[in-house]
Amino acid sequence: MYSWDNLPKPNVIFVLGGPGAGKGTQCSLICKEYGYVHLSAGDLLRKEQDTPGSQYGQLIADHIKNGTIVPVEITCSLLENAMLEHMRSLAGSAGRGDEPIETGNFLIDGFPRNQNNLDGWERQVNDKVNVKFVLFFECPREVCINRCLERGKEGSGRADDNP
Template sequence: MIINSLGTLVRKLLLMKPRVVFVLGGPGAGKGTQCVNIVKKYGYTHLSAGDLLRAERSKEGTKYGELIDSYIKEGNIVPVEITIDLIKRAMDETMAEDATRNKFLIDGFPRNTDNLDGWNKKMDNDADVKFVLFFDCSNEICIERCLERGKVSGRTDDNIKSLQKRIQTYMQSTKPIIEQYEKEGKVRRVDGAKSVDEVFDEVQKIFDAEN
């Protein structure tokens, strides 16, 4: 009986799919800060597409490093195949350590229709997208926050030239993704201009309703 029960549990764990929440919003909208809070309270694993790309860029001898570096410096979107490969690798590594850790916040992805098409093509059968958490914040506030962050972050893209390009890319490429998910009823909108605590109050209401 015990052996049969263990066998059933193992099969269930092997069949568990990653449950994904996409976290979107302009640069400086508060995505990273709130993801930290969500991880603490709800047990998600936070994967930042930008952080994964920057980490890969900083490693010596990787096949993607120089290519990623050139895209980030220009404020452009890295080819989807690279980003999805890094995201999938991170999810696989997390679940290999503990199969029950199958809830993921994917921050800053998908950023354009190419991203979304690539995700649907490669990951549609391997992960379930539960909803999109969208931090709605004005461009002016986003730029102001990023410039302030840039004083201590050391990020090469937290400067006015890169920020203007990133905002333009976001408006042209990512906004349509949010609108598309909105038509499917999958967008959960949060006012990102409020204080950190006020924003998290709204976030908690969303996750409490979804869980």
């Protein structure tokens, strides 16, 4: 199977902003227009939390419910595995191996959330990818709160869609 050693470095854009700032909506639009792959840190964490037998499921659930930050090693591993899985699928679809493997382009939504997240990313993942820039969405706090509450009413299933 493939490792990072024989795959091209993917390009990464970090997409940041408060909960309800529109990160997911804008990422969807960017993906449609420019072909990026959207990786939501929150979605990856929720998926892991709901995976039967996950050693981190309850820990992740507790952090999400309390609005605290999941340990950076867990989040980085989930993001790295998702990127690597996509890059492997690109390599597998390249045919006999004599065609170049397409470089993946990723939007990483909701990460890093603080300096510790950034430090962990730099230790664990940074040398395997090309970080291009950060796209930051500014949105008034009240608008973010209202969007999260509406999203919760619409059945988002997200434990953090509350005041």
